[in-house]
Amino acid sequence: MLEDDLLQSEMLAIWLRDAGHDVHCFPDARDFMRIVARESFDFFLLDSVLPELSGQDVLEWLRKDRNNDAPVVFVTARDAEEDVVAALNGGADDYIVKPLRHRELLARVEAVTRRGRTVGGEPLIEVGPYRFDLAHKQAQMDGLPLDLTEKEFDLAAFLFRNIGRLVSRGHLLEAVWGRNPMVATRTVDTHISRVRTKLELRPERGFRLAPAYNFGYRLERMEAEAGEDLATPD
The missing domain is CATH 1.10.10.10 (Winged helix-like DNA-binding domain superfamily/Winged helix DNA-binding domain)
Structure with missing residues (x-):
């Protein structure tokens, strides 16, 4: 999870851990990118507004530079159509507009991490x-x-x-x-x-x-x- 607001990061980490997820929190985009470059993760939760690089910049790095196709949930305080569409077209699997809601967050994470997203599979x-x-x-x-x-x-x-x-x-x-x-x-x-x-x-x-x-x-x-x-x- 990439979130520079420490209080919000702690709250989201509690929600996700209580739901059974292992959570790694990063307040800084550079540290996040350094770790992601050498480790693998099941999904990413990216804040859109960060002190240095934007969440959109990090998303582009994940998709284009690292060719990382792990699910991404984009968290944004901006609900303008152009911001949401830019995130989705940039490779985000979903987005959530702040303020975040506990059950909605967990439902969205569950949806993007669910395996078998093609028509075939279980009978x-x-x-x-x-x-x-x-x-x-x-x-x-x-x-x-x-x-x-x-x-x-x-x-x-x-x-x-x-x-x-x-x-x-x-x-x-x-x-x-x-x-x-x-x-x-x-x-x-x-x-x-x-x-x-x-x-x-x-x-x-x-x-x-x-x-x-x-x-x-x-x-x-x-x-x-x-x-x-x-x-x-x-």
């Missing part, structure tokens, strides 16, 4: 009222079969395997349609709309399939927000 996905049989490409909701096309099934299964994680349109295209230059990103939007309708992905059903600026989509499982702890922003 069965069961989340709430939804069941996806990957071997036979059959989907059910509340025990009843869903009438999905092959691509709708693949897209829905991918979203449920990455529940809580922000995924770009490009990532969705590659995962569901493969590296096909003839498929337009608008195809993703069309299929997202169909999946949302057929699976009834609405807050009153306990799920939300929401767009994120001009970047992509996130499937979220709705939970009560009351009583969550807040970390003080910079």
